[in-house]
Structures are given as structure tokens and as C-alpha cells.
Amino acid sequence: MTQSDGPIGNLxxxxxxxxxxxxxxxxQILSAATKLLSEQGFQKMLITDLAREAGVSVGTIYQxxxxxxxxxxxxxNDIIESYRREVPAAMEGIEDPVxxxxxxxxxxCLVVDSHRTGALLAYxxxxxMSRVGRERLMQLEVETNSYFSxxxxxxxxxxxxxxxxxxxxxxxxxxxxxxxxxxxxxxSAMFDVNSYTRNQLSLITKALVAVEFQxxxxxxxxxx
Amino acid sequence: MTQSDGPIGNLxxxxxxxxxxxxxxxxQILSAATKLLSEQGFQKMLITDLAREAGVSVGTIYQxxxxxxxxxxxxxNDIIESYRREVPAAMEGIEDPVxxxxxxxxxxCLVVDSHRTGALLAYxxxxxMSRVGRERLMQLEVETNSYFSxxxxxxxxxxxxxxxxxxxxxxxxxxxxxxxxxxxxxxSAMFDVNSYTRNQLSLITKALVAVEFQxxxxxxxxxx
Amino acid sequence: MTQSDGPIGNLxxxxxxxxxxxxxxxxQILSAATKLLSEQGFQKMLITDLAREAGVSVGTIYQxxxxxxxxxxxxxNDIIESYRREVPAAMEGIEDPVxxxxxxxxxxCLVVDSHRTGALLAYxxxxxMSRVGRERLMQLEVETNSYFSxxxxxxxxxxxxxxxxxxxxxxxxxxxxxxxxxxxxxxSAMFDVNSYTRNQLSLITKALVAVEFQxxxxxxxxxx
Amino acid sequence: MTQSDGPIGNLxxxxxxxxxxxxxxxxQILSAATKLLSEQGFQKMLITDLAREAGVSVGTIYQxxxxxxxxxxxxxNDIIESYRREVPAAMEGIEDPVxxxxxxxxxxCLVVDSHRTGALLAYxxxxxMSRVGRERLMQLEVETNSYFSxxxxxxxxxxxxxxxxxxxxxxxxxxxxxxxxxxxxxxSAMFDVNSYTRNQLSLITKALVAVEFQxxxxxxxxxx
DNA sequence: CATGAATGAGTATTCATTCAT
DNA sequence: AATGAATGAATACTCATTCAT
Numbered sequence: 001m002t003q004s005d006g007p008i009g010n011l012x013x014x015x016x017x018x019x020x021x022x023x024x025x026x027x028q029i030l031s032a033a034t035k036l037l038s039e040q041g042f043q044k045m046l047i048t049d050l051a052r053e054a055g056v057s058v059g060t061i062y063q064x065x066x067x068x069x070x071x072x073x074x075x076x077n078d079i080i081e082s083y084r085r086e087v088p089a090a091m092e093g094i095e096d097p098v099x100x101x102x103x104x105x106x107x108x109c110l111v112v113d114s115h116r117t118g119a120l121l122a123y124x125x126x127x128x129m130s131r132v133g134r135e136r137l138m139q140l141e142v143e144t145n146s147y148f149s150x151x152x153x154x155x156x157x158x159x160x161x162x163x164x165x166x167x168x169x170x171x172x173x174x175x176x177x178x179x180x181x182x183x184x185x186x187x188s189a190m191f192d193v194n195s196y197t198r199n200q201l202s203l204i205t206k207a208l209v210a211v212e213f214q215x216x217x218x219x220x221x222x223x224x
Numbered sequence: 225m226t227q228s229d230g231p232i233g234n235l236x237x238x239x240x241x242x243x244x245x246x247x248x249x250x251x252q253i254l255s256a257a258t259k260l261l262s263e264q265g266f267q268k269m270l271i272t273d274l275a276r277e278a279g280v281s282v283g284t285i286y287q288x289x290x291x292x293x294x295x296x297x298x299x300x301n302d303i304i305e306s307y308r309r310e311v312p313a314a315m316e317g318i319e320d321p322v323x324x325x326x327x328x329x330x331x332x333c334l335v336v337d338s339h340r341t342g343a344l345l346a347y348x349x350x351x352x353m354s355r356v357g358r359e360r361l362m363q364l365e366v367e368t369n370s371y372f373s374x375x376x377x378x379x380x381x382x383x384x385x386x387x388x389x390x391x392x393x394x395x396x397x398x399x400x401x402x403x404x405x406x407x408x409x410x411x412s413a414m415f416d417v418n419s420y421t422r423n424q425l426s427l428i429t430k431a432l433v434a435v436e437f438q439x440x441x442x443x444x445x446x447x448x
Numbered sequence: 449m450t451q452s453d454g455p456i457g458n459l460x461x462x463x464x465x466x467x468x469x470x471x472x473x474x475x476q477i478l479s480a481a482t483k484l485l486s487e488q489g490f491q492k493m494l495i496t497d498l499a500r501e502a503g504v505s506v507g508t509i510y511q512x513x514x515x516x517x518x519x520x521x522x523x524x525n526d527i528i529e530s531y532r533r534e535v536p537a538a539m540e541g542i543e544d545p546v547x548x549x550x551x552x553x554x555x556x557c558l559v560v561d562s563h564r565t566g567a568l569l570a571y572x573x574x575x576x577m578s579r580v581g582r583e584r585l586m587q588l589e590v591e592t593n594s595y596f597s598x599x600x601x602x603x604x605x606x607x608x609x610x611x612x613x614x615x616x617x618x619x620x621x622x623x624x625x626x627x628x629x630x631x632x633x634x635x636s637a638m639f640d641v642n643s644y645t646r647n648q649l650s651l652i653t654k655a656l657v658a659v660e661f662q663x664x665x666x667x668x669x670x671x672x
Numbered sequence: 673m674t675q676s677d678g679p680i681g682n683l684x685x686x687x688x689x690x691x692x693x694x695x696x697x698x699x700q701i702l703s704a705a706t707k708l709l710s711e712q713g714f715q716k717m718l719i720t721d722l723a724r725e726a727g728v729s730v731g732t733i734y735q736x737x738x739x740x741x742x743x744x745x746x747x748x749n750d751i752i753e754s755y756r757r758e759v760p761a762a763m764e765g766i767e768d769p770v771x772x773x774x775x776x777x778x779x780x781c782l783v784v785d786s787h788r789t790g791a792l793l794a795y796x797x798x799x800x801m802s803r804v805g806r807e808r809l810m811q812l813e814v815e816t817n818s819y820f821s822x823x824x825x826x827x828x829x830x831x832x833x834x835x836x837x838x839x840x841x842x843x844x845x846x847x848x849x850x851x852x853x854x855x856x857x858x859x860s861a862m863f864d865v866n867s868y869t870r871n872q873l874s875l876i877t878k879a880l881v882a883v884e885f886q887x888x889x890x891x892x893x894x895x896x
Numbered sequence: 897c898a899t900g901a902a903t904g905a906g907t908a909t910t911c912a913t914t915c916a917t
Numbered sequence: 918a919a920t921g922a923a924t925g926a927a928t929a930c931t932c933a934t935t936c937a938t
Contacts, residue, residue, distance in 0.1 A: 021918090040351070041351030042351075043267050043351070043352070044351065046910095046911065046912085047911075047912060047913080048911075048912095048921095051921090056920090057919060057920045057921060058912090058913085058914095058920080058921065059913095059914085059915085059918090059919060059920050059921065060918080060919055060920075062912090062913070063918070063919075067912085067913085068911095068912065068913090123347045123348065123406065124347065124348055124350065125348075126348065127264070127265030127266075127267070127268070127348055128265070128267075138409060141410075142410070162430065164426075164427065165423055167414055168411070168414075168415070168420070168423050168424070168427075169427065171403070171407055171410060171411065172400065172424070172427070175400070175403050175406070175407065176396065176399070179395070179396070179399050182347065182399070183395055183399065185362060186362070186365075186366070186369075186395060187392070187395065190389075190391055190392075191392075196392070199389055199392050200392070200396070202388075203388065203392075203393065203396070203431045203432075204431070206386065206430065206431040206432075207427045207430040207431035208427075208430075211435065245901085270927095270928070271929060271930080272928080272929090280902080280903090281902060281903045282903085282904065282929090282930080282931095283901095283903050283904065283930090283931080283932080284901080284902055284903075286929090286930065286931080287901070287902075291929085291930085292929065292930090469897090489799030489800070490799075491715050491800070492799065494932065494933085495932075495933060495934085496900095496932075496933095499900090504898080504899095505898060505899045505900060506899080506933090506934085507898060507899050507900065507934095507935085507936085508897080508898055508899075510933090510934070510935080515933085515934085516932095516933065516934090571795045571796065571854065572795065572796055572798065572799060573796075574796065575712070575713030575714075575715070575716070575796055576715075586857060586858070589858075590858070593858075610878065612874075612875065613862075613871055615862055616859070616862075616863070616871050616872070616875075617875065619855055619858060619859065620848065620851065620872070620875070623847060623848070623854070623855065624844065624847070627843070627844070627847050630795070630847070631843055631847065633810060634810070634813075634814070634817075634843060635840070635843065638837075638839055639840075644840070647837055647840050648840070650836075651836065651840075651844070651879045651880075654878065654879045654880075655875045655879035656875075656878075659883065693922085718906095718908085719907075719908060720907080723925095728923080728924090729923060729924045729925060730908090730909085730924080730925065730926095731909095731910085731911080731922095731923065731924050731925065732922075732923055732924075734908090734909065734910080735922070735923075739908085739909085740907095740908065740909090
């Protein structure tokens with residue numbers, strides 16, 4: 001590490017430096033883009049303004065992305081990666097389907113809350129994406145749905161849940177999480193993420209859990 | 225109708241003709257815009273293409289709207305008017321809060337289904353609207369929510385509903401109706417509007433109706 | 449005149465009526481155009497606004513003129529006709545070249561004053577005219593110049609005037625009259641037409657009249 | 673110049689380069705605009721054509737001006753700056769009011785001659801300017817007038833000039849200089865700037881200078 | 897004759913992207 | 918690698934003119 005690397009240099013080290021710079025630049029661009037996208041939307045966000053906000057030149061941005069749309073994908077991708085990382089991790093190792101679903105839903109809501117702009121983008125800017133970008137997004141939403149629907153199917157099979165259609169319910173849970181971003185203008189006056197999450201979990205529990213097991217999940221249910 | 229109109233002409237009649245023409249033209253523009261907006265989004269919809277699609281000239285469009293944004297408002301307004309017309313009408317005269325809520329929700333879903341493009345626009349193109357257009361939209365959503373929340377509060381008071389927060393629940397119902405448009409790409413493979421509506425009503429009923437009354441609403445509940 | 453004209457009508461009378469109507473309509477258009485042109489200029493004057501101002505429909509205007517430019521020519525022509533009518537009439541029958549020139553200049557200034565808008569138009573809107581319109585204007589200005597230059601030549605020949613170039617001087621007199629319109633924003637705070645005219649005549653007299661005749665024209669000279 | 677500039681570069685030098693480029697570009701645009709404006713007028717001059725004439729792209733023009741009107745102001749400003757530079761400089765240090773006035777007038781005529789298009793623009797395109805542009809123009813004409821009127825007042829006080837109204841006379845002198853541009857189509861067939869200037873100076877001298885001093889300014893007076 | 901709704905060619909302005917330095 | 922000046926295709930909106938009623 002500390003020894004001289006010679007005139008040709010430590011190739012691996014240079015690669016690492018390069019990768020780190022790329023990471024760093026993309027991070028700059030990502031956070032500047034997130035700010036501007038939430039304020040102005042994709043069409044009104046100018047590359048010029050983005051460059052100023054990120055503290056780099058226009059040319060530099062194009063060294064890291066190929067088109068303006070790539071910047072959108074950068075932001076959307078960021079939240080999707082968070083879903084894939086956080087949601088399964090939260091559900092991991094929990095046997096009881098009710099608790100597992102609750103843990104997954106809570107994790108999902110927390111990711112939405114910490115990436116509100118990105119969560120909205122999928123709804124607001126899908127028309128700004130290419131066909132492939134759009135389809136990838138749908139594909140990933142189906143993937144997330146499956147974490148929930150597997151769990152629901154499991155609960156229905158074991159009798160913890162009343163018989164429901166796992167597809168609608170999982171989609172509805174996803175929607176409820178997104179709702180925190182979509183209706184934040186309305187909900188944030190009354191709730192924070194945690195109270196919102198508990199409130200919706202309460203509804204979900206009452207709707208899904210079989211009567212004979214309801215008492216066991218009182219800790220998930222809000223009593224207003 | 226049968227009397228002579230005199231030399232100056234039938235002024236009232238001329239006004240009526242004018243109003244009818246305006247109505248007709250706006251209808252042409254509205255349906256052409258609805259088509260193009262759903263295909264391409266607001267930014268990519270060119271006035272030139274809209275004119276061709278509507279079968280009129282560019283100049284004619286600008287005789288009926290002042291800016292491109294007005295065309296967006298035209299479409300959004302159309303669905304909003306449908307909500308205001310259909311939802312209260314469907315709830316009118318129904319005493320029982322559960323039945324009333326179900327009727328309102330069903331009506332809402334049907335309106336969404338028949339105006340899917342317009343329903344999406346509020347989510348996709350809000351950044352293309354002026355501040356006033358956006359605020360008007362929020363205002364009207366709050367209004368629709370109140371139809372539901374009044375009903376829920378009523379049900380909670382009379383003990384038909386378990387205690388819930390009317391604000392979240394009504395917002396969630398609205399969201400569930402919008403969900404039919406937002407996730408149509410996913411849901412339409414499994415459901416039509418009616419089965420979707422019943423499915424969600426089934427969840428809602430289980431979540432909201434107090435246990436001792438659940439049996440009375442079996443007709444609202446899907447048994448898969 | 450008073451007898452019935454039968455079904456075919458009095459053709460001559462009808463012609464007269466038609467001519468009178470044309471006259472009347474052109475008068476309406478002329479005065480509306482004069483107003484709007486002075487307020488907004490040619491390019492910003494819309495035919496639609498002109499129609500409203502004149503109290504007729506757009507179509508009616510086009511029944512009396514062929515193009516928008518014709519409306520400009522209408523106004524310009526109006527002032528030119530006034531020059532041709534008033535200036536020679538004022539100079540008519542005056543023998544003395546100094547008095548004749550003074551009479552012509554005064555008449556010219558009065559016409560400019562009563563048609564200020566039209567007088568400006570030749571300077572402001574020449575680029576809005578076709579080549580022929582522009583050339584006709586120049587031609588007519590040369591004609592007016594000649595009233596003055598003939599008179600000056602006459603005065604120089606008889607020794608009343610010092611030797612000067614009739615072309616520059618006559619053009620300068622024309623310019624001084626136009627100046628009342630061109631610099632009205634500046635001059636009107638200090639003068640009315642008459643005092644302005646006397647002031648300029650005073651200068652002209654001192655510049656042109658031979659010293660030995662100066663005393664005879666004291667009535668033309670302002671003593672401040 | 674010779675010292676090393678260090679890693680950050682010569683910031684002052686970069687600023688200077690930038691300023692020089694702006695100067696150069698504005699010069700390109702100015703001369704192209706002057707040409708097209710004189711040929712076609714403001715309304716008919718297209719930005720597209722201007723770009724071609726200037727040898728740059730449309731986008732580049734908009735990097736140096738904000739609106740089409742700014743281009744007009746660029747040209748008008750150019751001549752106004754010349755007046756302010758040349759006229760006082762020419763009058764500077766000349767004691768005798770007659771000689772001083774003659775020097776100022778000559779300088780003014782030369783500026784008009786070398787910027788004929790710009791001089792016309794103030795008359796032709798004032799309606800194309802914003803209120804502030806127009807008012808600035810008037811303000812600056814009043815300023816130029818004051819160079820002359822101060823001089824005239826001086827001459828009247830010392831008895832070199834006959835009593836005249838300095839305001840009208842100075843305005844008339846300004847007008848006479850502008851006249852070389854306004855009536856160039858007529859005057860250029862007979863004169864060049866110098867002979868025109870002498871001719872008018874000759875008139876002015878005869879009109880203003882008191883009889884007892886006239887002989888001293890024979891060199892200003894044309895004897896045809 | 898009068899009307900005024902319909903037309904559509906014409907144009908200023910924007911902004912993602914490039915590339916010489 | 919970074920810069921930012923230059924590019925030019927793309928597009929909303931205007932308004933003189935027409936013509937069916």
C-alpha cells in the first residue's frame with residue numbers, strides 16, 4: 001500500500017481509484033437530480049441546472065451517463081435497489097406469516113419514506129422513460145409483490161389468513177406503501193411514517209387475519 | 225320555434241347554436257387529447273398531431289383553449305366532473321353506512337374504469353400543470369374523500385364499523401379506486417372492473433365492519 | 449328623386465348610394481386605423497381589433513381593402529391628399545416669394561398637426577409597405593418639395609433670398625414641418641403649432657432673406 | 673505574463689478571454705443585424721437569417737442576447753454611444769460658440785453617416801421596442817440636444833448669436849443631422865456628407881450669427 | 897352585403913448533446 | 918478527466934385571410 005508503485009503504477013489500485021471516482025460522481029449527480037426532479041419534474045429539470053446543482057460541468061455529467069433519461073433511471077434504480085435490499089432482509093427468518101408480512105410492509109414503507117422523490121418518479125415520469133426502462137420497472141414491482149404474495153399464500157394455506165386473492169392483496173399492500181409518497185401532501189399533516197404504517201397494518205390485519213387469531217396480533221392493531 | 229324571428233334574427237337561438245358548437249368542438253378536442261395523452265403523455269403530444277387527430281386545424285384548437293395546459297385540464301376536469309356526478313348519486317338515499325360506502329366505492333371504480341386515461345393524468349402530469357391547476361386537483365380529491373369519510377364516521381358512531389381513522393381509510397379507498405387505473409397493466413390480466421371492485425370491497429368489509437355485523441354483508445364478500 | 453323607381457330601381461341612384469356607403473365604410477375604417485396605428489404601430493394592430501374598433505366585422509373590412517397594407521396606405525394617402533390640397537391653395541396668388549414660402553410652410557405645419565399619426569407613419573412604417581407604396585410616397589414628397597423649391601429659386605433669382613441650394617432648403621423645410629410630428633413628445637411641452645411654426649419661420653427668414661430685405665419681414669420674425 | 677500560472681490557471685486571463693469572446697460575438701451579431709435591419713426592417717428580419725448572416729448558429733445568438741428586441745437595442749445603442757463619444761470630443765476646447773457648434777454639428781453628421789442604419793432605426797422601429805427602450809432613447813436625444821443648446825445659450829448671452837430659443841434650435845440641428853439618414857434617398861444624389869454638412873452649416877450660420885459677426889465665419893458659409 | 901369561425905404557414909425560443917481545448 | 922461554448926432540431930402559438938352561411 002505504502003510502497004512506490006513504479007512508473008506504470010499499480011493497475012489494480014488505479015482501477016479502484018477510478019471505480020471510486022465513478023461512484024462519487026454518480027452520487028453527486030444522483031442527489032442533485034433527486035432534488036431537482038422533486039422540485040421541477042423531469043422535463044423542467046435542465047442539464048445545465050443539474051450540473052450547477054451537482055457542482056460539475058455539463059460535460060462531466062455526460063461522462064457518466066449517456067442520455068438525460070439515464071439520470072431518471074439512476075434515481076429510480078436507487079429506490080428499487082433499496083426495496084430489494086431492505087424488504088427481504090426485514091422478512092428474513094420470521095416464521096409467522098402475519099408477523100413476516102407486517103415486517104415486510106413496514107420495511108417497504110420506510111424505504112418509500114426515505115426515497116419519496118424516487119418513489120413518485122415511477123408514477124410521474126414513466127412516460128419519460130423508454131419502453132425498456134418502463135418494462136424493467138414493472139418487472140421489479142412484480143418481484144416485490146411476490147415477497148408479499150408468497151407470504152399471503154402461506155398464511156392462507158395454514159389458516160392464519162382468511163381466503164383472499166394473494167395477487168390483489170399484495171398489489172394493494174404495495175400500493176399502500178406507495179400511497180405514503182403519492183398522498184404525502186395530504187397524509188403528512190396527520191401522520192408520520194410510523195403512525196401511518198401502524199394505521200394501515202391495523203386495517204390489513206383486520207382484513208386478513210382469521211377471527212380466531214386476531215387476538216394474537218393486538219400489538220399490530222391501533223386502538224384509536 | 226314557429227314564430228317569425230324578425231329582421232335581427234333569433235338572438236337566443238344564435239347564442240344556443242354558438243354554445244352547442246363550442247360544446248361540440250371541445251368534445252372533439254377532448255377525445256382526441258385523451259387518446260394522444262394516454263399514448264404519448266403530455267410533453268410528447270404535439271398540438272399539430274392533436275389537431276390532425278381531432279380533425280381540425282391548429283388555429284381552431286386555440287380558438288377553444290388558450291394554452292396547451294388547458295387541454296390537460298380539459299381531460300382532468302372531465303373525470304372530476306364524473307366523480308362529482310356519479311359518486312354522490314350512487315350513495316344518495318342509502319341509509320346503511322356499509323351499503324352506502326360500498327355503493328360509492330363501486331361507482332368511483334366504474335368512473336375510473338371508464339376514464340382510465342384521465343385518472344392516470346392526475347398522477348403522471350401534475351408537474352405539467354400550473355400551481356393553480358395542481359391545487360384545484362388536490363382540493364377536489366379532498367372533496368371526494370369527504371363523501372367516504374363522512375360515511376365512515378357515521379358507521380363508526382353507530383357501531384357498524386370498528387373504530388378507524390376516517391381520513392386514512394377514505395384516502396385508502398380513493399387510492400384503491402385509482403389503483404385500478406394505476407396498476408391496470410397488472411390487474412387487468414386477472415380481473416375486470418367488477419371482479420376487482422368486489423375483491424376490494426371484500427377486503428374493506430372485513431377490515432371495517434364490526435364482527436357482530438359481518439354476517440349481514442356476506443353479499444359484499446367474495447369467497448374465492 | 450322622390451318618385452318610385454320601380455322594381456329595377458334607379459340605377460344611377462343605386463350607384464350613388466353604393467359610392468356613399470363605400471365612402472362611409474372607408475371613413476369608419478380610416479379613423480379606427482388611425483387610432484390603433486398611433487397606439488400600437490402597424491405590426492401590432494390586429495385586423496380583429498381594427499374591426500372591433502371600427503364597429504364592423506373582419507369580413508366587412510376585407511370588402512373594402514384587399515390587404516392589411518392597404519389600410520396603411522389609406523391613412524398615409526389621407527394626409528398626402530391634404531398636403532396637395534392645402535399647401536398650393538395657401539401659396540396661391542401670393543406674389544412675394546418670402547410671403548409665399550411662409551404661407552406654404554405654415555399650411556404644411558397645420559396639416560401635419562391635424563394628421564400627426566399619418567405624418568409619422570411614413571417614417572415608422574415604410575418597411576411595412578410594398579416597394580410601390582414606398583416609391584409613391586417618395587414621389588409625393590418630391591412633389592411637395594417642389595412647391596417650396598420653385599418658390600426659393602424664384603426668390604434667389606429676384607435677389608430677395610441669398611444664394612442657397614433650393615433642393616436642400618426645401619427638403620429642410622419639409623423636414624421642419626414633419627419635425628413637429630416626429631419630435632412632438634419633446635416640442636409640445638414648449639409650443640403649440642402656431643408658436644412652433646413662427647419660431648421656425650423666424651429662423652428660416654433670417655437664414656434666407658437678403659439683409660437688405662430683412663426689415664420688411666419683421667412680422668415673420670419672433671423676438672423672444 | 674512570464675511567470676508560471678499554477679495549477680488553477682490564470683483566472684484573470686480566462687476572464688479576459690471570455691470578455692474578448694463576448695465582444696467579438698456581439699460584434700458579429702451587430703454587423704449582421706445592421707445589414708439585415710436596413711434591408712428588411714425588424715419584423716422581417718428572421719433570427720434564422722441573422723444567424724446565417726453572422727455565421728453562427730441560432731443558439732449562439734441567444735447565448736449573447738435574451739430576446740430579438742435586444743438585437744435592436746444593440747444596434748441603436750451602438751450609434752448612441754458614438755454620439756456620446758464623438759460629439760463632446762469634437763466640441764471640447766473650442767471657445768468660440770459658433771465654431772464649437774459647427775464642430776459638434778459636423779461630428780454629429782459624420783456619426784449619422786457612418787451609422788445610417790442605426791440612425792434610421794430610432795425612427796422606424798420605436799414601436800418594436802419596449803417602453804423602457806423607447807424612453808431611454810428619448811432621454812439620450814435630450815442629452816445630445818443639451819450639448820447644442822448649452823452652446824447656443826452661451827452664444828446668445830455673449831451676443832454672437834441673435835436671440836433664439838435654444839430648445840427649438842438645438843432640436844432642429846439634431847433633426848438636420850438625422851435628416852441625412854432619413855432623406856438619404858433624396859439627398860445622396862446631390863451631396864456627400866461633407867457638402868451636406870457645409871450646406872446646412874451655412875444656413876445655420878446665417879440664421880444664428882449676429883450680422884456684425886457674420887463676416888468672421890465666411891469659412892463656414894457656402895457660396896454656391 | 898355582412899358575418900366570424902376556420903385555416904395553416906410562419907417564427908422566436910429552448911435545451912439536450914457534442915467536442916475542441 | 919473536465920470544461921462550457923456552440924449547435925440546430927424541435928414546437929407552441931399567432932394572425933391575415935377566406936368563404937359558407
